[in-house]
Amino acid sequence: MDIFGSLLGGFGSLFVSPMMIAAVVAAVIAGMVVGALPGLTATMAMALFLPFTFLMEPDIGLSVLMGLFAGGIAGGSIPAILLNVPGTPASAATALDGYAMTKRGRAREALSMAMFASAIGGVVSALLLSVLAPLIARLALNFQAPEFFVLAIYGLTIIAAVAGKSLLKGYVSGLIGLVVGLVGLDPISGQLRLTFGNPEFNGGISLIPVLIGVFGITQALVLIRQSSTTGAPPAMSGPRWLTRTDLKNSGTTIARGSLIGTAIGVIPGTGTDIGAFLSYSEAKRRPKGEIPFGKGNPQGVAASESANNAVVGGAMIPMMTLGIPGEAGTAVLLGGLLIHGLTPGPQLFTGEQSSLVYTIFATFILANILILVVGLVAARVFSYVVRIPTHVIVPVIITLCLIGAYAINNRFTDVIVAVVFGVLGYFMVTHDFPVSPVILGMILGPMAEVNFRRAMTITGGDWTVFFTRPASILFWVLIVVSLIYVWRSGKKQQKGMDTLLDEGSTDSVRVPRSID
Amino acid sequence: MESARVPEENATPAATEPVASSRRVVPFMLAALLLAASILIFMQASGYRPGTGGEPGPAALPYLVAGLSALAAVALVIQTVRGVHLVEEDGAGGVLPVRVLIAMVVLIAAAYLFRELGFFVVFTAVSFAMGWLAGARRWWTNLITAAVVSWLVMIVFGRLFSVPLPAGPIDVILGG
Numbered sequence: 001m002d003i004f005g006s007l008l009g010g011f012g013s014l015f016v017s018p019m020m021i022a023a024v025v026a027a028v029i030a031g032m033v034v035g036a037l038p039g040l041t042a043t044m045a046m047a048l049f050l051p052f053t054f055l056m057e058p059d060i061g062l063s064v065l066m067g068l069f070a071g072g073i074a075g076g077s078i079p080a081i082l083l084n085v086p087g088t089p090a091s092a093a094t095a096l097d098g099y100a101m102t103k104r105g106r107a108r109e110a111l112s113m114a115m116f117a118s119a120i121g122g123v124v125s126a127l128l129l130s131v132l133a134p135l136i137a138r139l140a141l142n143f144q145a146p147e148f149f150v151l152a153i154y155g156l157t158i159i160a161a162v163a164g165k166s167l168l169k170g171y172v173s174g175l176i177g178l179v180v181g182l183v184g185l186d187p188i189s190g191q192l193r194l195t196f197g198n199p200e201f202n203g204g205i206s207l208i209p210v211l212i213g214v215f216g217i218t219q220a221l222v223l224i225r226q227s228s229t230t231g232a233p234p235a236m237s238g239p240r241w242l243t244r245t246d247l248k249n250s251g252t253t254i255a256r257g258s259l260i261g262t263a264i265g266v267i268p269g270t271g272t273d274i275g276a277f278l279s280y281s282e283a284k285r286r287p288k289g290e291i292p293f294g295k296g297n298p299q300g301v302a303a304s305e306s307a308n309n310a311v312v313g314g315a316m317i318p319m320m321t322l323g324i325p326g327e328a329g330t331a332v333l334l335g336g337l338l339i340h341g342l343t344p345g346p347q348l349f350t351g352e353q354s355s356l357v358y359t360i361f362a363t364f365i366l367a368n369i370l371i372l373v374v375g376l377v378a379a380r381v382f383s384y385v386v387r388i389p390t391h392v393i394v395p396v397i398i399t400l401c402l403i404g405a406y407a408i409n410n411r412f413t414d415v416i417v418a419v420v421f422g423v424l425g426y427f428m429v430t431h432d433f434p435v436s437p438v439i440l441g442m443i444l445g446p447m448a449e450v451n452f453r454r455a456m457t458i459t460g461g462d463w464t465v466f467f468t469r470p471a472s473i474l475f476w477v478l479i480v481v482s483l484i485y486v487w488r489s490g491k492k493q494q495k496g497m498d499t500l501l502d503e504g505s506t507d508s509v510r511v512p513r514s515i516d
Numbered sequence: 517m518e519s520a521r522v523p524e525e526n527a528t529p530a531a532t533e534p535v536a537s538s539r540r541v542v543p544f545m546l547a548a549l550l551l552a553a554s555i556l557i558f559m560q561a562s563g564y565r566p567g568t569g570g571e572p573g574p575a576a577l578p579y580l581v582a583g584l585s586a587l588a589a590v591a592l593v594i595q596t597v598r599g600v601h602l603v604e605e606d607g608a609g610g611v612l613p614v615r616v617l618i619a620m621v622v623l624i625a626a627a628y629l630f631r632e633l634g635f636f637v638v639f640t641a642v643s644f645a646m647g648w649l650a651g652a653r654r655w656w657t658n659l660i661t662a663a664v665v666s667w668l669v670m671i672v673f674g675r676l677f678s679v680p681l682p683a684g685p686i687d688v689i690l691g692g
Contacts, residue, residue, distance in 0.1 A: 055677050166601040172546060172588050178581045179553050191564050191574035194557065217623065224650050225616050391652035395643040395662060399669060402626065402642070407679045412631050419627040423620050431542045431603045449577045457571040 007130050010358030013059065014366060023060045024363055027067025028370040029378075034068075035075020036385045037393060038085040039223060042072020046332040047215035048397065050339070051208055051404035058340035059356055063363040065336045069329055070122055070367040073272055073309050074375065077114035079386040081301070082107060090272030090308035093280040097293060097300025104296045108379060112242050113298045114305045115375030117254050121306030122368030124258035125265065125313025129320075130361045133349070136321040140346035145455040146465045148323075150475040152448035155324040158269040158482050159440045167487075169433045176424075177441020180205050187446070188453050200413040207335050207442055209405045209414040210421045214435040215328070216401040217422025220394050222429060242298070249288040250302040256282060257306030264307070265314020268326035272308040279307030309368065316364075320344055320357065325443060328436040334443060339408070539603055543596040547589040554585035615649045622646070634684020635674075639666040 034045035053061030076088030081098035101110035184204025264275035283303035405418035567573025643662035
């Protein structure tokens with residue numbers, strides 16, 4: 001009961017602040033615009049705007065990030081439906097039936113279905129987040145240094161393992177993050193490590209410039225490499241509103257997609273694309289309507305879009321309650337919490353800052369409702385957005401990246417760090433090295449070290465403490481089970497996604513190289 | 517009559533085809549980076565003070581990371597030499613087209629010259645260069661757009677958000 005009271009309090013804080021509502025509306029629109037641009041992801045939008053949220057009040061800044069996250073994922077469906085080019089990897093499954101609907105002259109219906117399903121998926125996951133996160137946080141309040149050490153190891157192991165096509169490449173990326181996380185003052189003994197006499201690095205390499213580099217500058221360089229495609233805006237045909245039959249047929253699909261997406265999001269190392277494809281596969285097994293899947297069935301759009309937006313809420317559960325970001329978007333969100341002085345973990349749900357947490361939850365629900373409103377009202381405008389040429393987008397991204405990296409601490413070193421990681425990220429992305437583990441290594445490495453050394457100090461060097469406490473044992477078992485599962489299912493899952501992309505549509509879906 | 521060759525079950529397409537050397541350069545570079553990092557970390561960590569009261573000390577994690585990095589570097593070299601998990605070439609110019617190389621040089625130069633030349637000149641030059649490299653056709657519209665956007669950003673961040681942007685002579689004239 002107190003959870004719902006707190007959530008109502010969150011809505012109260014939201015609706016008494018016109019500034020915050022305006023910020024969420026603007027963020028959802030900006031997120032949808034970025035998501036609608038092929039190759040640009042919600043993660044990149046958040047990384048670009050992250051430094052500017054520092055200039056805002058914490059509640060407004062974090063609301064902006066939530067709006068960008070939700071809007072960015074939903075916006076990815078627009079080019080998937082209109083051009084057969086998913087704006088984000090999360091919308092690759094949407095293109096299978098969405099583009100087929102466009103070819104049948106039902107583009108506006110497909111967009112309406114995408115926005116409707118995104119909104120429902122997002123709201124369901126936000127409600128589950130609001131209910132489950134405080135319960136998990138209450139449980140996690142009993143955790144001590146040994147449990148948090150094993151949790152960090154769990155995050156590092158699983159995330160690097162599932163982040164890329166190659167296990168080794170994932171671990172190489174994670175190790176780069178761990179090395180970067182070592183730089184600076186040791187938090188326990190005060191020893192300076194790997195600063196090479198440069199006082200600028202005494203406080204360590206900041207997370208934000210690295211985020212900007214690997215998600216922003218890298219993407220701009222990738223866009224420069226790819227050829228720009230411009231042309232006439234795609235035709236927006238068909239009725240705007242969904243038929244009663246389509247709505248009735250897709251109800252179960254959307255509900256199932258919302259639950260699948262949330263459940264997938266909770267598992268560290270998964271992502272919006274996996275959630276969308278799993279939901280699509282499930283819907284395909286239980287087809288409704290006369291049109292087959294892959295030929296323009298609205299349920300295909302509903303399944304994919306409800307799940308990918310639901311993943312966002314699910315992924316926020318481990319990030320906010322345990323400080324374990326499960327994928328790139330929540331890692332950026334974690335950066336947003338940190339720059340406002342909030343440390344993710346069970347303590348976030350206690351004390352004065354707990355009201356801010358519920359305001360964030362309320363904002364996330366509002367953002368998902370706004371997706372539907374903005375998507376329905378401005379569908380025609382977005383058909384022009386998808387055609388913005390690269391030579392306009394790239395200078396804007398680079399300008400925001402450089403000024404953002406500088407503005408966070410007014411340090412020139414941060415600009416250099418962003419550029420260096422942008423260049424490194426380009427080489428990594430173009431050779432299938434995932435960049436997310438770099439960030440996760442930077443975050444989870446120090447967390448693992450601090451808790452390991454704390455536990456060793458408390459127990460006088462007794463190593464068995466990591467294997468004797470019940471929660472620690474549970475997490476070790478989870479690590480082993482997850483690794484075996486990931487190892488065995490990795491190839492099967494990739495094969496399944498490839499098969500869906502090959503068989504699902506008469507036109508092959510062109511997934512642009514994007515960074516997550 | 518030629519018999520059909522059955523590829524090995526676990527072989528990737530890259531493993532069964534001749535491998536272009538440019539696809540191997542980056543994995544080798546990253547392996548060298550990790551190996552260099554592990555050697556540096558090992559050398560530095562040996563000078564750190566020891567931990568007290570059962571605590572492993574500030575050198576423990578660096579040693580572990582150095583060891584894992586060295587192992588990963590060796591594994592990456594082996595994987596690359598065997599041609600497993602190499603990226604497919606997808607586009608003209610290979611991995612590093614000239615325009616991406618120029619973009620990198622411009623960005624690195626901008627990061628270092630930002631303080632010396634001031635915000636407006638550096639950001640106008642960077643925006644212009646990026647627009648051109650990304651395919652802008654008319655140089656003069658690209659230049660004007662770059663200058664106007666840089667000026668607007670300078671005013672918004674310098675005045676509205678009070679970010680202390682480095683000011684050259686032109687910035688002062690333009691109100692930065």
